[in-house]
Amino acid sequence: MSLRKETVDPDLGPDISPAPTPGPPVPLLHVVAVALVDGDGRVLLQQRPPGKSLAGLWEFPGGKIDAGETPEAALVRELEEELGIATHASCLAPAAFASEPLDGKHLVMLLYVCRKWTGVPQARHATALQWLRPAQMYGVAMPKADLPLIGLLDALL
Numbered sequence: 001m002s003l004r005k006e007t008v009d010p011d012l013g014p015d016i017s018p019a020p021t022p023g024p025p026v027p028l029l030h031v032v033a034v035a036l037v038d039g040d041g042r043v044l045l046q047q048r049p050p051g052k053s054l055a056g057l058w059e060f061p062g063g064k065i066d067a068g069e070t071p072e073a074a075l076v077r078e079l080e081e082e083l084g085i086a087t088h089a090s091c092l093a094p095a096a097f098a099s100e101p102l103d104g105k106h107l108v109m110l111l112y113v114c115r116k117w118t119g120v121p122q123a124r125h126a127t128a129l130q131w132l133r134p135a136q137m138y139g140v141a142m143p144k145a146d147l148p149l150i151g152l153l154d155a156l157l
């Protein structure tokens with residue numbers, strides 16, 4: 001039996017979201033990521049390396065939240081591992097999130113903004129790094145989940 005209302009709300013229009021699919025619940029993939037913002041308002045993107053999913057795409061630094069970890073602790077850890085920089089949970093401002101199907105799971109990615117860290121970011125895991133203003137990201141090959149975040153950062157920073 002469909003759970004959808006058959007009536008069309010005159011203000012909202014028809015519900016064009018996909019009908020709920022029967023079957024097992026979809027596993028959530030919890031990821032944290034950050035817009036590191038420099039003094040010129042540019043944001044750091046890193047390129048995913050060959051052999052990983054979404055290889056070659058430019059992403060915000062971050063990664064999966066381990067079991068038992070807070071999102072902020074996961075991000076502080078990922079920044080040290082991936083870029084060799086140090087920051088504190090108190091320097092991470094919650095900014096936006098992404099929600100998108102990904103490889104049989106459903107990605108929920110929390111995006112923070114960080115303007116304070118120590119060290120110079122190095123591409124320890126990524127193929128390359130680049131600093132871009134949000135408006136410059138529209139033409140960059142990024143994961144599908146990231147695309148709505150560009151406009152949000154453009155408005156926010």
Ligand SMILES: Nc1nc2c([nH]c(=O)n2[C@H]2C[C@H](O)[C@@H](COP(=O)(O)OP(=O)(O)OP(=O)(O)O)O2)c(=O)[nH]1
Nearest residue numbers: 031032033053054059060061062063064143145146
């Ligand atoms: N870090 C990051 N991941 C993203 C972004 N957009 C996006 O779809 N993802 C996806 C790609 C991956 O499926 C997932 C992050 O997982 P990952 O494999 O990079 O995480 P990790 O650093 O923990 O890597 P690993 O230990 O599994 O190798 O989130 C983004 O902007 N940043």
